[in-house]
Amino acid sequence: LAKTTQPISMDSYEGQEVNITCSHNNIATNDYITWYQQFPSQGPRFIIQGYKTKVTNEVASLFIPADRKSSTLSLPRVSLSDTAVYYCLVGELNNFNKFYFGSGTKLNVKP
Amino acid sequence: SAVISQKPSRDICQRGTSLTIQCQVDSQVTMMFWYRQQPGQSLTLIATANQGSEATYESGFVIDKFPISRPNLTFSTLTVSNMSPEDSSIYLCSVEDLGAVTDTQYFGPGTRLTVL
DSSP states (O other), rough: OOBBBOOOOOEETOOEEEEEEEOOOTTTTTTEEEEEEEETSSSEEEEESSSSSEEEEEEEEEEEEETTTTEEEOOOOOOOOOOEEEEEEEEETTTOOOOOOOOOOEEEEEE | OOOEEESSEEEEETTTTOOOEEEESSOSSSOOEEEOOOTSOOOOEEEEEOTTTTEOOOOOTTTTTTTTEEEEEEEEEEEEOOOOGGGEEEEEEEEEEEEOOOEEEEEEOOOEEOOO
């Protein structure tokens, strides 16, 4: 299983775009990249998933370069409610994949 | 997405006792998982709850300490046995959703356990 490395914490201000990068140098050919968000006292919540290039949904965008050794979660115009821990995971789809969480990135959005 | 509930939401227990945590899903799912999240830490996978067979435990976790049941495709329990203060954590269950586009896990709200 590919190990992931993320910054421990990041600070931002309301209205800014936030980019959180995750390193996964040993990602396997069949691995997908998934990001979760966790608020205090809640279970993690799925944000976005991708394999290559760019994926966008109503919440975020995920940028994956051609070598797939890293990925960047982009949150447009963050608000105070986006203050949370963000986890990057890699794993094979449709293989009853077990998720191994890394340390995550604590995003602190300031007014 | 699946809706997952856990009972109890929190509990305070005495050392040496056991607590059983329930996880209920609103639809049938193949895979269910149990995680532990210690204060200020990330999530650690405890085991995979297999329907109709024994759970599969991760390194560092054993069945005698964390017995798991999975009687059907919508329900599972995790028991924390012979508790000590080191077992104080949030325990979360999750289910795998093999969607058409994504394959991900959905998590319950967690059970906050404090052992005195």
